[in-house]
Amino acid sequence: MAGRNCTILPLLLLSLLLVLSFIDTGASKQYTLNVPRVLLPRVPPSGVKSNFTLKSDYGCFNWISTKPDVASVHPVYMVSKTGLKCSREAVLTPQSTDAVRLSTIIIATEEVTGLTLRCDVYVDTISRIEITTRTRELLLEEEPEKFEVRAFDDEGNMFSTVRGHVFQWTLLKDEDAESQQLVPESILSFVEFRDSSYSVDPIISSIEDEGQQGDEVLVSGINTGTAKVCVKLAEKIWKSVAVDVVKLLVIENLMLLPSADVYIMPYSYVDYRVERRKHGKVEVVSMPSEQYSLELLNSTVASLDRAASRVTGMVIGSTEIVLHDKNMLNIPHAAKPSADIHVVFPHHIDLDVLPGHQWVLQVGKQYVFIVNLKDTNNHKILITKNVLLVTEVSSDYFSIHYSTANGSYHSVTADEPGKTYLNASINQLKHPETDEVYPLPVPLFKKQLIEIFHPITVMPGVLLLLWDSKNEYQYKHQLKVIGGSGSYQWTSDNVDVVGVSNSGLITSFTIGQANVTASDTRNSDHYDTAKVYVVPPIEMSFISSRVEIEVGGSLYLPLQVLGRTLDDPPMTLPFYDCRFMGFQYSLADEAIFNISIDHNISLSSLPPDACTFIKATSIKPGHTKLTLTYTHGLLELQASVTIAAYPVLRSIDPEDFVLVTLGSSKTVVLEGGPSSWVLDPSKYFRKLVPEVPDAVSIRSIPSSSLTQHEYLVVCKKLGEQTLVFTVGNGPTSKNKIPADETIAIKYLCSLPTSVSVRPLSPEMTDCPLLREGNLDTQHVLLSNILPYPCIPTN
Numbered sequence: 001m002a003g004r005n006c007t008i009l010p011l012l013l014l015s016l017l018l019v020l021s022f023i024d025t026g027a028s029k030q031y032t033l034n035v036p037r038v039l040l041p042r043v044p045p046s047g048v049k050s051n052f053t054l055k056s057d058y059g060c061f062n063w064i065s066t067k068p069d070v071a072s073v074h075p076v077y078m079v080s081k082t083g084l085k086c087s088r089e090a091v092l093t094p095q096s097t098d099a100v101r102l103s104t105i106i107i108a109t110e111e112v113t114g115l116t117l118r119c120d121v122y123v124d125t126i127s128r129i130e131i132t133t134r135t136r137e138l139l140l141e142e143e144p145e146k147f148e149v150r151a152f153d154d155e156g157n158m159f160s161t162v163r164g165h166v167f168q169w170t171l172l173k174d175e176d177a178e179s180q181q182l183v184p185e186s187i188l189s190f191v192e193f194r195d196s197s198y199s200v201d202p203i204i205s206s207i208e209d210e211g212q213q214g215d216e217v218l219v220s221g222i223n224t225g226t227a228k229v230c231v232k233l234a235e236k237i238w239k240s241v242a243v244d245v246v247k248l249l250v251i252e253n254l255m256l257l258p259s260a261d262v263y264i265m266p267y268s269y270v271d272y273r274v275e276r277r278k279h280g281k282v283e284v285v286s287m288p289s290e291q292y293s294l295e296l297l298n299s300t301v302a303s304l305d306r307a308a309s310r311v312t313g314m315v316i317g318s319t320e321i322v323l324h325d326k327n328m329l330n331i332p333h334a335a336k337p338s339a340d341i342h343v344v345f346p347h348h349i350d351l352d353v354l355p356g357h358q359w360v361l362q363v364g365k366q367y368v369f370i371v372n373l374k375d376t377n378n379h380k381i382l383i384t385k386n387v388l389l390v391t392e393v394s395s396d397y398f399s400i401h402y403s404t405a406n407g408s409y410h411s412v413t414a415d416e417p418g419k420t421y422l423n424a425s426i427n428q429l430k431h432p433e434t435d436e437v438y439p440l441p442v443p444l445f446k447k448q449l450i451e452i453f454h455p456i457t458v459m460p461g462v463l464l465l466l467w468d469s470k471n472e473y474q475y476k477h478q479l480k481v482i483g484g485s486g487s488y489q490w491t492s493d494n495v496d497v498v499g500v501s502n503s504g505l506i507t508s509f510t511i512g513q514a515n516v517t518a519s520d521t522r523n524s525d526h527y528d529t530a531k532v533y534v535v536p537p538i539e540m541s542f543i544s545s546r547v548e549i550e551v552g553g554s555l556y557l558p559l560q561v562l563g564r565t566l567d568d569p570p571m572t573l574p575f576y577d578c579r580f581m582g583f584q585y586s587l588a589d590e591a592i593f594n595i596s597i598d599h600n601i602s603l604s605s606l607p608p609d610a611c612t613f614i615k616a617t618s619i620k621p622g623h624t625k626l627t628l629t630y631t632h633g634l635l636e637l638q639a640s641v642t643i644a645a646y647p648v649l650r651s652i653d654p655e656d657f658v659l660v661t662l663g664s665s666k667t668v669v670l671e672g673g674p675s676s677w678v679l680d681p682s683k684y685f686r687k688l689v690p691e692v693p694d695a696v697s698i699r700s701i702p703s704s705s706l707t708q709h710e711y712l713v714v715c716k717k718l719g720e721q722t723l724v725f726t727v728g729n730g731p732t733s734k735n736k737i738p739a740d741e742t743i744a745i746k747y748l749c750s751l752p753t754s755v756s757v758r759p760l761s762p763e764m765t766d767c768p769l770l771r772e773g774n775l776d777t778q779h780v781l782l783s784n785i786l787p788y789p790c791i792p793t794n
Contacts, residue, residue: 683730
């Protein structure tokens with residue numbers, strides 16, 4: 001018993017491996033065969049056997065036939081990567097040669113589940129055959145059509161296949177086409193599969209290699225006309241089976257153009273042409289032709305010039321023109337290309353413009369003006385060269401590139417904005433041959449207003465809206481538009497990303513891209529589109545601006561935030577608005593400035609490429625570094641800038657003006673203004689500049705205070721002027737927009753009208769000179785009279 005168990009285990013393992021090797025996701029589906037019954041023809045003396053394949057989509061089967069002498073079954077195996085075999089297909093082969101109906105049962109047993117499937121197979125004699133095809137009308141010299149034989153038993157059951165049997169296919173004359181002179185072989189021909197684009201069965205190919213024909217053939221049309229195709233079984237055993245015949249019509253793929261109904265006026269005409277379509281190409285058939293001819297069914301309404309294929313209108317009415325093929329005469333149901341012709345008077349003029357069909361035009365765009373004539377039923381009338389239309393196009397507003405001689409077609413470009421008119425009229429007709437002019441019963445006139453506007457431009461053309469996943473604020477932006485009629489329709493092609501209002505106000509919803517279009521409501525062909533991207537920030541920095549301010553003042557520091565478009569390759573562009581980003585800030589010295597972030601600032605006050613301001617209000621003199629930070633998840637952006645505050649510039653001595661006499665000097669003391677820039681002091685400057693340079697001499701003198709500025713000013717000429725003091729920093733890479741401050745001092749140099757003397761020493765009382773009388777009439781050298789210095793005063 002133990003030995004048996006050891007033998008069984010490998011067998012179970014082998015079965016399990018077989019299941020795993022061919023397991024299918026469709027294993028839960030029902031096992032079925034492709035057909036429940038098969039009917040095969042009996043084997044003739046030649047030994048030809050028509051095989052049929054049974055199939056199942058799932059499982060692995062063993063196949064048996066209950067009567068292999070009637071029909072045998074042969075498995076077709078698949079081999080897995082592990083070398084195991086599995087059969088889901090089996091080939092049925094008839095074996096019976098008897099002229100009676102016999103049957104067998106094919107049993108397919110699934111190897112793992114034990115499920116049994118059944119197919120009933122019958123072998124019988126062919127009683128009738130029939131030709132099948134998709135069409136009985138062939139196009140001349142086009143791809144051949146496939147014809148196939150179906151076989152039936154005496155009860156009308158169709159055989160599952162007759163593949164492998166040899167058939168005789170022949171061509172016969174169509175007795176109904178009495179006037180046809182062509183033999184059938186000049187109308188139809190058989191084409192071998194190897195010479196066509198059809199895929200060929202190997203059995204059919206081998207039959208054709210032997211110079212015979214199988215149950216499928218290809219037939220091609222080589223000339224217009226009608227003929228018959230006949231088929232019968234080739235072997236003598238089937239001589240009692242009747243032949244089958246089908247009638248085929250070969251037509252040429254011809255078109256008579258124009259093919260639609262044509263409306264013409266008396267004395268105007270229409271030229272017809274015949275086109276042949278062959279192998280996907282179009283060629284014009286030269287007319288008149290030996291094979292083809294045109295016929296006008298009512299020659300009273302119009303006349304036909306066969307040499308020119310031209311029909312000329314004569315009187316009001318209708319007629320038909322027909323194209324005849326001499327090979328198709330008297331063939332019933334043979335379609336003939338034809339067209340209707342109507343001779344009418346015009347009822348009104350219709351004006352049209354392309355593109356758009358709207359008379360609201362755009363400067364710089366090219367248009368076509370078309371003048372149409374319509375009858376009372378609004379049918380378009382063909383305007384030929386002899387129709388005398390008068391059309392007026394304003395050269396003040398249009399450049400005219402081309403106009404037809406009859407005035408019905410004008411190619412123009414709109415040059416100037418404004419309003420103008422297109423005028424068209426007709427009052428007479430001209431005979432195409434005699435040039436004689438005939439008046440219209442009712443002259444026609446049409447006037448069309450044209451409005452021309454500048455092109456529509458949406459601004460900005462490319463816009464980045466900030467996607468701040470930190471607070472998911474919905475940013476908005478008002479798009480601007482110029483040009484057009486002034487009435488616009490706004491649309492977004494991705495409303496899940498960007499919405500747009502009737503006024504062009506866009507709102508961001510989620511990350512992505514959208515095209516926002518403003519189109520003119522009076523002509524939708526006039527439009528412009530802005531590309532809008534809703535994307536996260538990738539970089540931020542402070543834009544160059546003033547970074548120095550006097551104490552008590554405020555700096556408005558513009559911030560730029562960049563994003564990247566979703567194009568390939570992407571573009572890096574600044575955001576227009578970032579006021580609601582969740583910034584954090586820090587100051588190296590918090591005692592110098594107060595920082596505030598205002599969400600309600602006006603975007604119009606921002607410099608180009610900035611999306612918000614950071615406000616810094618100075619508290620006391622000094623400098624510090626401001627750092628702005630934005631973080632969300634792994635994203636961290638930083639921007640920093642150095643800012644400075646300085647005391648207000650003022651004059652200490654004098655407070656308002658200087659009064660000196662000729663040759664005397666005065667020390668001017670000022671305080672405050674910008675200090676040298678901490679990051680680059682090389683461009684720091686301060687200067688006292690006189691209005692009249694040759695009237696004074698100025699010399700800078702050292703000051704004991706870093707915030708004070710001292711100058712010694714000596715009067716060289718009498719007069720009044722202004723001394724201007726300026727202090728600040730010049731532009732550097734570290735301070736591109738530096739600050740400077742200026743103050744003006746009034747300076748007066750004049751002769752004294754009196755002199756007063758006062759002692760410098762507190763012990764002295766009056767100066768003796770004061771008792772000597774009128775100084776205006778005395779020339780006194782003060783140093784000879786006084787043993788001590790005196791100071792003259794005004």
